[in-house]
Amino acid sequence: MDKLLISGGRSLEGSLRASGAKNSALPILASSILLKDKLIIRNIPHLNDITTMIELLSSMGAEMTVSENMDLEIDSSKLENPLARYELVKTMRASILVLGPLLSRYHEAEVALPGGCAIGSRPVNLHIDCMRQLGAEIDIVDGYIKAKAKNGLSGGNINFSTVTVTGTENAVMAAVLAKGKTVITNAAKEPEVVDLVMCLKEMGAKILGAGSDRIEIEGVDSLQPCDYSVMADRIEIGTYLTAVTMTKGNVVIKCSLPSVLETILEKLKLAGANIEINDEEINLEMDKTPNPVDITTAPFPLFPTDMQAQFIALNSISNGKSKVIENVFENRFMHVQELIRMGGNIKLEGNTAFIEGNTNGLTAAPVMATDLRASASLVLAGLVAKGQTKVDRIYHIDRGYERIEEKLNLLGANIERVSE
Numbered sequence: 001m002d003k004l005l006i007s008g009g010r011s012l013e014g015s016l017r018a019s020g021a022k023n024s025a026l027p028i029l030a031s032s033i034l035l036k037d038k039l040i041i042r043n044i045p046h047l048n049d050i051t052t053m054i055e056l057l058s059s060m061g062a063e064m065t066v067s068e069n070m071d072l073e074i075d076s077s078k079l080e081n082p083l084a085r086y087e088l089v090k091t092m093r094a095s096i097l098v099l100g101p102l103l104s105r106y107h108e109a110e111v112a113l114p115g116g117c118a119i120g121s122r123p124v125n126l127h128i129d130c131m132r133q134l135g136a137e138i139d140i141v142d143g144y145i146k147a148k149a150k151n152g153l154s155g156g157n158i159n160f161s162t163v164t165v166t167g168t169e170n171a172v173m174a175a176v177l178a179k180g181k182t183v184i185t186n187a188a189k190e191p192e193v194v195d196l197v198m199c200l201k202e203m204g205a206k207i208l209g210a211g212s213d214r215i216e217i218e219g220v221d222s223l224q225p226c227d228y229s230v231m232a233d234r235i236e237i238g239t240y241l242t243a244v245t246m247t248k249g250n251v252v253i254k255c256s257l258p259s260v261l262e263t264i265l266e267k268l269k270l271a272g273a274n275i276e277i278n279d280e281e282i283n284l285e286m287d288k289t290p291n292p293v294d295i296t297t298a299p300f301p302l303f304p305t306d307m308q309a310q311f312i313a314l315n316s317i318s319n320g321k322s323k324v325i326e327n328v329f330e331n332r333f334m335h336v337q338e339l340i341r342m343g344g345n346i347k348l349e350g351n352t353a354f355i356e357g358n359t360n361g362l363t364a365a366p367v368m369a370t371d372l373r374a375s376a377s378l379v380l381a382g383l384v385a386k387g388q389t390k391v392d393r394i395y396h397i398d399r400g401y402e403r404i405e406e407k408l409n410l411l412g413a414n415i416e417r418v419s420e
């Protein structure tokens with residue numbers, strides 16, 4: 001199993017290009033099911049979760065051609081097996097994203113129920129409820145969601161009781177080819193939802209309001225081929241900017257996303273980072289011990305849960321006390337015990353972490369990655385710790401960060417990937 005050996009103590013300097021967003025690429029890949037033709041997707045990140053989604057679509061009969069620079073052409077014309085098997089779904093919860101498009105195209109679908117998860121119970125009841133709202137009959141049999149809509153899906157009103165990102169994406173994809181109009185309220189406003197909608201609109205879907213909490217979809221008969229480039233990954237960018245802040249570095253990240261990064265950039269500025277932004281790049285420079293910053297996670301446009309673990313790492317080396325409240329997932333603090341093993345002074349009470357910065361810094365330790373963003377926080381901690389940190393179970397990190405050690409080493413870090 002691969003591990004990362006991180007020798008801490010180096011400042012990150014240089015420039016970096018952001019990868020495509022995992023959480024946009026996944027629903028956009030799933031949306032190819034809606035098209036009985038070719039979809040070209042560019043700027044797809046090279047990640048294990050993406051490979052899983054590609055395998056899932058291939059298992060249903062989609063044909064893929066990947067170009068040298070990872071642009072992907074998906075031909076779903078011969079897709080004929082609306083079944084998402086447990087063997088694939090259990091490795092990636094986002095597989096649930098095929099439910100809406102399969103039901104829409106085939107009027108039936110069988111999708112394995114995803115199991116438990118390291119960051120919370122993460123049920124899929126809202127995905128199921130919204131399909132029922134569009135006319136599907138759904139039974140749970142032998143661990144599978146068995147869905148049918150004999151006469152096809154029809155438009156309807158979907159009011160999410162909790163804001164759900166992939167739930168909103170599933171609802172939008174199901175409604176695109178449904179008969180009549182669908183109105184989604186309390187919709188997720190995440191930029192990845194907007195990216196999916198932009199791709200669907202390129203294919204000819206009629207959708208209004210993406211990026212607000214009310215999305216209206218007028219069903220169309222069919223979609224046309226299109227060529228779409230996935231947006232940059234705001235969480236990858238946020239993670240590297242936090243690493244630069246922690247290591248007192250100076251890095252330029254090439255991307256054109258500052259507006260969707262606003263809450264993250266605000267917090268990094270409060271931590272003391274100097275940030276300059278123009279259309280094409282973000283420059284972050286840091287020359288002192290970070291100030292502590294309080295964080296409360298919530299759906300977009302508020303602070304993303306996917307950056308919570310990285311900010312706990314940052315607060316652990318700050319010059320004061322801070323409080324981090326996790327409001328999205330009930331169990332997303334698995335990194336805390338590992339950070340404590342590296343000298344972090346963190347106490348957990350319910351959904352709140354109280355952190356007292358250790359200005360003597362962290363010390364290296366063997367640590368265990370438990371989920372994607374938890375692993376990222378351990379890598380950041382390793383970059384500033386005294387000694388060599390060994391991060392085990394890094395398959396979690398390979399699910400969501402493209403070549404993390406190569407990218408950080410280009411900026412001057414000392415990280416080695418070893419197989420043991």
Ligand code: EPU
Pocket residue numbers: 023026094120121122123124125126127128162163164165166167192304305306328329330372373400
């Ligand atoms: N929820 C339910 N029932 C449902 C669906 C969600 O109760 O049917 C609850 C969840 O348990 C959670 C809350 O609603 O408490 C919000 O979860 P959401 O559905 O928004 O999460 P998701 O769509 O499963 C996506 C991202 C996550 C990210 C969250 C929150 C993808 C593929 N995944 O998950 O990304 O943390 O939104 O922003 O888009 C990651 O990249 O590391 C990651 C976990």
